[in-house]
Amino acid sequence: MPDDSPHQNGKARPIATVDAVVLVLDEGMLKVAVHRRPREPFGGALALPGGYVHVDEDQDAEAAIRRILREKAGMGGFYLEQLGTFSGADRDPRGWSLSVAWVALLPVSEFAPEDPEIVLIDASDPGDLAFDHATIVAAAMTRLRGKGAYSTLPAMLLPELFTLTELQYAYESVLGIRLDQSAFRRRVAEMRLIDPTDELRRSAGRPAKLWRLAGAPGTFDRSIGGS
Amino acid sequence: MPDDSPHQNGKARPIATVDAVVLVLDEGMLKVAVHRRPREPFGGALALPGGYVHVDEDQDAEAAIRRILREKAGMGGFYLEQLGTFSGADRDPRGWSLSVAWVALLPVSEFAPEDPEIVLIDASDPGDLAFDHATIVAAAMTRLRGKGAYSTLPAMLLPELFTLTELQYAYESVLGIRLDQSAFRRRVAEMRLIDPTDELRRSAGRPAKLWRLAGAPGTFDRSIGGS
DNA sequence: AAAATAGTGTCTTTCAGACAGTATTAT
DNA sequence: ATAATACTGTCTGAAAGACACTATTTT
Numbered sequence: 001m002p003d004d005s006p007h008q009n010g011k012a013r014p015i016a017t018v019d020a021v022v023l024v025l026d027e028g029m030l031k032v033a034v035h036r037r038p039r040e041p042f043g044g045a046l047a048l049p050g051g052y053v054h055v056d057e058d059q060d061a062e063a064a065i066r067r068i069l070r071e072k073a074g075m076g077g078f079y080l081e082q083l084g085t086f087s088g089a090d091r092d093p094r095g096w097s098l099s100v101a102w103v104a105l106l107p108v109s110e111f112a113p114e115d116p117e118i119v120l121i122d123a124s125d126p127g128d129l130a131f132d133h134a135t136i137v138a139a140a141m142t143r144l145r146g147k148g149a150y151s152t153l154p155a156m157l158l159p160e161l162f163t164l165t166e167l168q169y170a171y172e173s174v175l176g177i178r179l180d181q182s183a184f185r186r187r188v189a190e191m192r193l194i195d196p197t198d199e200l201r202r203s204a205g206r207p208a209k210l211w212r213l214a215g216a217p218g219t220f221d222r223s224i225g226g227s
Numbered sequence: 228m229p230d231d232s233p234h235q236n237g238k239a240r241p242i243a244t245v246d247a248v249v250l251v252l253d254e255g256m257l258k259v260a261v262h263r264r265p266r267e268p269f270g271g272a273l274a275l276p277g278g279y280v281h282v283d284e285d286q287d288a289e290a291a292i293r294r295i296l297r298e299k300a301g302m303g304g305f306y307l308e309q310l311g312t313f314s315g316a317d318r319d320p321r322g323w324s325l326s327v328a329w330v331a332l333l334p335v336s337e338f339a340p341e342d343p344e345i346v347l348i349d350a351s352d353p354g355d356l357a358f359d360h361a362t363i364v365a366a367a368m369t370r371l372r373g374k375g376a377y378s379t380l381p382a383m384l385l386p387e388l389f390t391l392t393e394l395q396y397a398y399e400s401v402l403g404i405r406l407d408q409s410a411f412r413r414r415v416a417e418m419r420l421i422d423p424t425d426e427l428r429r430s431a432g433r434p435a436k437l438w439r440l441a442g443a444p445g446t447f448d449r450s451i452g453g454s
Numbered sequence: 455a456a457a458a459t460a461g462t463g464t465c466t467t468t469c470a471g472a473c474a475g476t477a478t479t480a481t
Numbered sequence: 482a483t484a485a486t487a488c489t490g491t492c493t494g495a496a497a498g499a500c501a502c503t504a505t506t507t508t
Contacts, residue, residue, distance in 0.1 A: 055323035060315035088287035096282035205486025432459025433505040
């Protein structure tokens with residue numbers, strides 16, 4: 001018997017939402033997607049894309065955030081991982097609430113929301129955001145930085161085909177440090193993280209070989225660089 | 228205006244619970260605390276300690292799990308970190324539910340629940356558990372193993388004062404590999420993870436110096452061992 | 455003295471960082 | 482030819498792993 005009563009064990013249930021920290025690498029900077037809230041609470045403030053869980057429609061919380069990103073941001077394919085759950089009596093003036101937060105990574109070339117209200121702002125310094133969303137963005141940045149050196153997460157910010165210079169730059173942006181070119185390429189090659197293609201990218205100077213990620217995004221044991 | 232209506236945006240709210248994977252190091256094995264459920268659903272099955280969020284009582288989800296561990300397990304001080312949120316329409320027959328899961332680590336000497344219904348079982352092979360609790364335990368073990376080499380988490384399984392041999396054994400248990408004694412001690416010393424005390428532990432053989440953790444539990448950059 | 459456990463010294467190999475060099479293209 | 486970018490080779494120092502050795506206690 002499905003239960004849609006307002007109470008659990010005689011107690012009221014919290015509000016349940018999902019929110020996403022959508023990150024892209026744009027003009028050499030990590031940026032996060034936000035929109036201006038049209039309604040109270042926090043009307044007029046910038047907020048992460050998110051919304052209520054629809055228990056009659058969403059199979060689980062991941063399905064809920066995917067539905068919302070599709071509806072609100074027109075986003076299709078992207079890397080998604082759960083960040084954590086933020087909860088409390090005071091974070092939403094409507095009552096005790098609980099938000100399952102997610103991190104989404106995608107190439108900026110794929111970021112083209114139909115809704116012009118969605119904009120990209122500096123993820124390192126998002127300023128005042130609605131609810132506790134500034135805290136959530138900070139947690140996402142910490143997660144990305146921490147996991148960056150031990151995973152292919154930074155590559156999720158690049159298009160399917162990329163040059164080694166671009167890959168190194170993605171890692172440098174995520175980690176916030178400069179890496180040695182020679183050592184970086186050695187590590188990437190040893191770890192077999194990427195597969196070569198026959199294609200080249202041309203600009204000024206010598207053309208660069210294009211590569212693609214070898215396997216599914218994942219973590220590895222040794223660091224890609226940095227201490 | 229606090230909101231205790233059953234609906235959010237015209238939709239029913241999910242059930243909201245918290246559950247904990249309480250891990251201890253006992254007889255050289257990682258064990259998890261479970262209890263036998265007295266009631267349906269999953270009456271008679273083993274389950275993680277957990278319960279409903281009480282919105283009128285708990286400040287946030289962390290306060291909820293701390294209350295429950297105190298009430299159900301008589302547990303006071305322990306290391307606690309959020310593991311993740313498990314959700315879905317099918318994981319609880321009572322309806323769409325959402326559980327914020329936590330990992331708690333404590334020395335087995337501190338684990339003395341008043342309730343005799345709480346028992347320790349092998350965390351690597353918990354067998355059938357209620358709900359999706361086996362999945363949650365597996366996620367906790369993966370987290371602990373992944374973070375073990377880069378953090379002082381394994382030390383949270385030891386009492387306040389411990390020998391270097393005990394510390395190494397805690398890391399070996401968490402990581403599932405043997406570490407070299409000399410290299411391990413070198414690393415621990417270089418990183419200044421621990422402070423010496425004047426006390427000794429005596430058994431057969433040469434007495435061992437006792438140490439305590441230097442700072443708050445946290446992560447570090449380089450691995451403590453293993454590849 | 456023997457057994458048991460704690461703790462140290464040292465050799466070797468591996469690997470990360472630094473940096474300079476070569477390669478291939480556009481202008 | 483020169484500038485620009487891509488890519489590689491090599492040296493050096495630091496650190497990890499292996500393993501044997503010394504130290505201090507109980508029995």
